[in-house]
Amino acid sequence: MTLANATGEKYAADFKALTESRPVSDWMSELRQSGWDHFDSIGFPTARRGNELWKYTNLAALDQGKFGFQFDEPGAVEPDVLRERAPWSDDWSTLVFINGRYSESLSQVSSGDGVQVRNFSDPANSESLRTNLGTHAAVDENAFSALNTAFLVDGGFVQIPDNREDTSPIHLLFVTTSGGSRAIYPRTLVVSGINSRSTVIESYISLGEEGGFTAPVAEYVLNSGAGIEHYRVLVENEESFHIGTTRVYQLDNSTFTSTSFALGPKIGRNDVHVLLDAPGAECTLNGLYLTTGDQHMDNHISTTHAKPNGTSHQFYKGVLSGNSRAVFSGRVLVEKDAQKTQAFQKDLNLVLSHGAEIDTKPSLEIYADDVQCAHGATAGHTDPEAIFYMQARGIDEVTAQAMLMRGFASEIVDMIGVDGLQDYVHGVVEEVIPRLQAAAD
Amino acid sequence: MLQVTDLHASVVDADEEILKGLSLSIGAGEVHAIMGPNGSGKSTFANVLLGRPDYVVNSGVVTFDDEDILELFPDQRALRGMFLAFQYPAEIPGVRPWQFLKAALDARREYAGEKPLSVRDFSKLFDDKVEAVGIDPDLVKRSLNEGFSGGEKKRNEMLQLEMLEPRLAILDETDSGLDVDALRIVAEGVNSLRSPDRSFLIVTHYQRLLNYIKPDVVHILVDGRIVETGGPELAITVENSGYEQYITAAMAD
Ligand SMILES: Nc1ncnc2c1ncn2[C@@H]1O[C@H](COP(=O)(O)OP(=O)(O)O)[C@@H](O)[C@H]1O
Ligand SMILES: [Mg+2]
Numbered sequence: 001m002t003l004a005n006a007t008g009e010k011y012a013a014d015f016k017a018l019t020e021s022r023p024v025s026d027w028m029s030e031l032r033q034s035g036w037d038h039f040d041s042i043g044f045p046t047a048r049r050g051n052e053l054w055k056y057t058n059l060a061a062l063d064q065g066k067f068g069f070q071f072d073e074p075g076a077v078e079p080d081v082l083r084e085r086a087p088w089s090d091d092w093s094t095l096v097f098i099n100g101r102y103s104e105s106l107s108q109v110s111s112g113d114g115v116q117v118r119n120f121s122d123p124a125n126s127e128s129l130r131t132n133l134g135t136h137a138a139v140d141e142n143a144f145s146a147l148n149t150a151f152l153v154d155g156g157f158v159q160i161p162d163n164r165e166d167t168s169p170i171h172l173l174f175v176t177t178s179g180g181s182r183a184i185y186p187r188t189l190v191v192s193g194i195n196s197r198s199t200v201i202e203s204y205i206s207l208g209e210e211g212g213f214t215a216p217v218a219e220y221v222l223n224s225g226a227g228i229e230h231y232r233v234l235v236e237n238e239e240s241f242h243i244g245t246t247r248v249y250q251l252d253n254s255t256f257t258s259t260s261f262a263l264g265p266k267i268g269r270n271d272v273h274v275l276l277d278a279p280g281a282e283c284t285l286n287g288l289y290l291t292t293g294d295q296h297m298d299n300h301i302s303t304t305h306a307k308p309n310g311t312s313h314q315f316y317k318g319v320l321s322g323n324s325r326a327v328f329s330g331r332v333l334v335e336k337d338a339q340k341t342q343a344f345q346k347d348l349n350l351v352l353s354h355g356a357e358i359d360t361k362p363s364l365e366i367y368a369d370d371v372q373c374a375h376g377a378t379a380g381h382t383d384p385e386a387i388f389y390m391q392a393r394g395i396d397e398v399t400a401q402a403m404l405m406r407g408f409a410s411e412i413v414d415m416i417g418v419d420g421l422q423d424y425v426h427g428v429v430e431e432v433i434p435r436l437q438a439a440a441d
Numbered sequence: 442m443l444q445v446t447d448l449h450a451s452v453v454d455a456d457e458e459i460l461k462g463l464s465l466s467i468g469a470g471e472v473h474a475i476m477g478p479n480g481s482g483k484s485t486f487a488n489v490l491l492g493r494p495d496y497v498v499n500s501g502v503v504t505f506d507d508e509d510i511l512e513l514f515p516d517q518r519a520l521r522g523m524f525l526a527f528q529y530p531a532e533i534p535g536v537r538p539w540q541f542l543k544a545a546l547d548a549r550r551e552y553a554g555e556k557p558l559s560v561r562d563f564s565k566l567f568d569d570k571v572e573a574v575g576i577d578p579d580l581v582k583r584s585l586n587e588g589f590s591g592g593e594k595k596r597n598e599m600l601q602l603e604m605l606e607p608r609l610a611i612l613d614e615t616d617s618g619l620d621v622d623a624l625r626i627v628a629e630g631v632n633s634l635r636s637p638d639r640s641f642l643i644v645t646h647y648q649r650l651l652n653y654i655k656p657d658v659v660h661i662l663v664d665g666r667i668v669e670t671g672g673p674e675l676a677i678t679v680e681n682s683g684y685e686q687y688i689t690a691a692m693a694d
Pocket of ligand 2: 484485528
């Protein structure tokens with residue numbers, strides 16, 4: 001036991017209670033133990049010196065022993081409440097997790113095209129689950145990956161068969177009902193077969209007003225020629241802590257196209273790493289983040305080109321108001337073997353108040369010589385010339401500014417190719433615009 | 442309709458005045474032209490009339506329909522019927538012309554106590570005008586003015602003018618950079634909108650446009666003041682002899 005503080009003791013007790021209360025298969029129990037051992041040895045990355053990866057995000061609040069794991073039954077939620085508050089369509093296959101626990105009654109899975117969409121703890125442990133879980137988001141990835149693995153109970157496992165055509169989206173919905181002191185560890189593993197196509201939505205919402213701590217980990221594996229259209233929706237409340245880790249592993253000619261939408265929690269981190277580990281793979285990471293009040297949203301995005309002929313895009317946009325802070329730390333690493341790589345990075349921000357702050361750091365690290373790469377970042381207020389132009393046509397200033405904000409956000413929102421989801425995100429953006437405006441200068 | 446008396450204006454935070462005592466009066470149904478050399482303050486005047494926040498009015502009075510408008514926001518002036526076709530229209534990223542004009546027309550109708558047009562009626566009106574003004578229908582699917590050529594921007598200003606049907610339309614060098622066909626479209630637009638209760642203020646550098654739109658009154662603006670006012674023949678005089686004589690006279694003051 002190296003974690004000597006109150007947090008350490010609390011987590012150690014929680015871990016002990018979990019292992020005693022719920023026997024699981026040997027391999028999973030070993031995986032948990034390795035997660036715990038790692039977390040126990042490193043603790044939270046709270047150091048404020050020499051801690052480059054967490055330079056912009058201060059996690060001290062997580063380390064005060066407030067949050068703990070609670071092993072209980074999924075809380076009761078009315079299906080109508082989910083339909084109203086979460087992205088939802090009866091046409092999707094949806095697995096619902098309430099406070100980290102799988103809810104069979106709220107989930108609805110249409111089977112038919114051979115896709116497996118199920119909870120981890122389903123006794124039919126497949127070989128694929130066993131070989132992939134924790135392989136791409138390894139326990140030594142970061143403290144949160146370790147912690148998440150230590151407290152593995154339920155999670156979404158999606159296995160897409162070879163050559164599957166994309167018929168309907170698969171949705172993994174993680175709901176927090178009462179945050180309070182609860183720490184929740186949502187887990188996702190998606191393995192897509194050769195030349196398969198699929199759409200996967202991960203969403204994180206909270207129904208109560210209290211802030212909890214959510215530390216999700218998601219792993220995506222794309223076999224040869226596989227295509228995944230991925231969405232990540234973070235709409236937890238303003239009091240919550242959300243530290244998400246996403247790891248994507250791509251084989252030859254696979255395509256991962258991801259759009260992330262994040263409404264600022266109190267402290268949020270969207271930590272994504274994609275490894276293009278075979279020739280001809282393609283990866284697009286788009287994102288939109290909206291922050292106000294004293295919210296903090298840290299987008300830590302990186303793509304590694306390990307093999308030739310890959311293409312990657314990182315395109316994030318942010319709207320910041322109040323005293324909020326956002327980070328875009330985007331990295332593209334082009335390794336020596338990754339000739340003919342094309343990589344593009346862009347982060348654009350609307351900063352509406354003097355109190356708000358954006359740290360945008362797109363960076364390219366290139367070790368191959370035959371590549372095409374470009375990056376850029378901007379931050380600015382809504383254009384006063386544009387506002388005057390609109391006013392000169394009879395549109396009042398507040399409406400004009402809202403139209404510009406909507407226009408700015410729509411570039412990302414319009415990329416959402418799933419109707420029900422686009423409507424949902426659009427609705428959230430509409431709801432938030434007046435709040436952002438109210439906190440603008 | 443518009444009464445400007447001894448208007449003095451400068452750029453915010455700058456000492457030097459750009460408009461140095463400008464007066465003019467436009468009656469209902471009249472077409473006025475303002476001509477003048479580059480830098481004489483034509484665009485500044487047009488923008489000050491709409492209340493652009495880059496400028497401050499130091500003194501003078503501007504009334505529209507006998508109401509003092511200098512304290513009104515630009516949108517309030519627009520809702521009262523003023524319109525400026527910009528010399529350099531701003532780009533409005535992420536907002537499509539359709540959306541933009543719907544919002545503008547809705548605001549105007551609401552101000553007039555009318556119900557907003559249904560999407561269907563609006564679309565029909567919009568499509569008809571797009572065709573009449575000769576705008577490439579693909580263009581209106583893009584963000585407003587973004588990546589539009591100079592000529593496309595000007596046509597788009599005309600589209601807005603025709604859709605919004607203001608009572609006082611100020612056209613700031615809408616003719617510059619246009620070929621003869623486009624010029625005709627602008628002139629036809631203006632001429633078809635001419636009516637006893639609608640007035641125009643046409644700012645231009647050249648007399649060319651005035652071959653198509655016959656003004657009632659022509660003003661020469663030099664160094665922030667109207668130095669001469671006359672009938673349509675004044676435009677031709679200026680075209681032939683240039684602004685030199687006025688500039689020399691203004692310098693001598
Ligand atoms: N926003 C501004 N900032 C600084 N100078 C300006 C601004 N607007 C106008 N001016 C100056 O005022 C003068 C008149 O400009 P303008 O009204 O554009 O003339 P015109 O339209 O007659 O060519 C010019 O010297 C110009 O540089
Ligand atoms: Mg000008």
